[in-house]
Amino acid sequence: MNLKVSVIGAGNVGATTAHLIYQSGIADVVLFDIAEGVPQGKALDLAEAGPLWKVAASIKGSNNFADTSTSDIIVVTAGLPRKPGMSRDDLLHANADVIQNVVSNTAPLSPHGIYIVVTNPMDVMTHVAWKVSGFDARRIVGMGGVLDASRFRTFLGFELGVSPEDIETLVLGGHGDLMVPLPRHTTVKGIPVQDLLDQRRIEALIDRTRTGGAEIVSLLKTGSAYYAPAASVFQMVKSILFDEHRVLPCAVYLSGEYGVHDLFVGVPAILGKSGVEKIIELKLTDMEKAQVSASADAVRELLSMALAPKK
Numbered sequence: 622m623n624l625k626v627s628v629i630g631a632g633n634v635g636a637t638t639a640h641l642i643y644q645s646g647i648a649d650v651v652l653f654d655i656a657e658g659v660p661q662g663k664a665l666d667l668a669e670a671g672p673l674w675k676v677a678a679s680i681k682g683s684n685n686f687a688d689t690s691t692s693d694i695i696v697v698t699a700g701l702p703r704k705p706g707m708s709r710d711d712l713l714h715a716n717a718d719v720i721q722n723v724v725s726n727t728a729p730l731s732p733h734g735i736y737i738v739v740t741n742p743m744d745v746m747t748h749v750a751w752k753v754s755g756f757d758a759r760r761i762v763g764m765g766g767v768l769d770a771s772r773f774r775t776f777l778g779f780e781l782g783v784s785p786e787d788i789e790t791l792v793l794g795g796h797g798d799l800m801v802p803l804p805r806h807t808t809v810k811g812i813p814v815q816d817l818l819d820q821r822r823i824e825a826l827i828d829r830t831r832t833g834g835a836e837i838v839s840l841l842k843t844g845s846a847y848y849a850p851a852a853s854v855f856q857m858v859k860s861i862l863f864d865e866h867r868v869l870p871c872a873v874y875l876s877g878e879y880g881v882h883d884l885f886v887g888v889p890a891i892l893g894k895s896g897v898e899k900i901i902e903l904k905l906t907d908m909e910k911a912q913v914s915a916s917a918d919a920v921r922e923l924l925s926m927a928l929a930p931k932k
Contacts, residue, residue: 623678624648624862627689627731629723630699631660631682633847634739634854638696641855643667643680647862650680651688654699660684690730694858697723697750700740712741717927720746724753735760735896737857739850743796744872744920745927747885751874752928758874760896765796766870766887767853772833773802776826781817783809790814791903792830792870793879794887794916801912802827806903857892864894873897880910881917884924 624647628639631654639652644667654660664682671680681688689695700716720740728734736754738747738761747763754761769792771785778785790807794800804823807814814823829836837846860867873890875881878900889901905913 625692626694627651627692628696629653634850635698636663637847637851638854644674646676646678649678652682686726692731692734694735696737698739720749724750728754738763744885745923747872763872766792773830795920799916799919860892866893878902886917
């Protein structure tokens with residue numbers, strides 16, 4: 622039996638994620654959406670590309686949650702996208718309802734599955750998914766840090782005129798404007814970035830990373846980023862399905878690590894077939910600790926709003 626990944630939400634991020642997984646041939650794909658015809662049409666279009674890509678896997682579009690049963694991974698991208706002038710936080714209440722509906726309908730069908738949550742505000746939605754699913758927290762992970770780190774790598778590559786592939790970095794904290802890129806843990810083929818750029822330029826690139834999503838939203842006018850988010854999800858999916866044990870920055874449940882309790886926040890973690898295999902705790906400077914704490918506090922405040930009874 623092939624591995625199976627269900628992607629919930631057939632918008633730009635979901636469809637592109639389905640595209641990457643299907644084209645790679647690593648798993649059968651179910652693309653789910655409540656809009657009738659949309660997931661079916663996109664899945665059929667992808668299936669018709671299969672012979673050209675020499676893909677043996679299958680892809681199916683559906684409006685029926687039952688088709689997601691026995692998924693190894695469920696990627697949740699469903700929800701309202703950001704519009705110009707809208708923060709990730711503005712999406713809070715509407716998307717919390719979406720997550721509750723999606724997880725309550727999919728978790729019983731895939732009791733051994735692992736969730737990757739993409740819907741914004743991502744850290745909060747990951748926590749909501751965990752609460753609704755009743756799963757072990759290790760099987761719920763949020764996509765944010767991989768994307769943020771990739772953006773930082775990209776901007777550093779632009780600045781230095783080097784391949785971003787040779788740049789390694791980490792981003793901690795919530796997937797928002799208070800995220801914490803770590804220049805101290807950023808290298809270019811092993812060379813500390815501080816040896817190559819002055820602090821002023823590094824700070825400018827950190828600021829651009831923090832607002833990287835908003836920059837794309839403002840350029841697109843309608844819609845938000847999807848190629849890089851989908852590529853980030855794909856890296857996480859692959860690490861889990863193939864038990865690669867990649868060290869990836871992503872939102873995981875913290876129980877005291879980094880001084881954060883009972884909250885999903887972005888930190889480096891090892892992803893394998895069980896989900897979050899291990900959380901890697903770095904020794905931070907006092908300033909870095911303060912930044913992570915402030916970012917976590919912002920996530921906690923939003924979470925309390927999301928979990929509060931509706932008026």
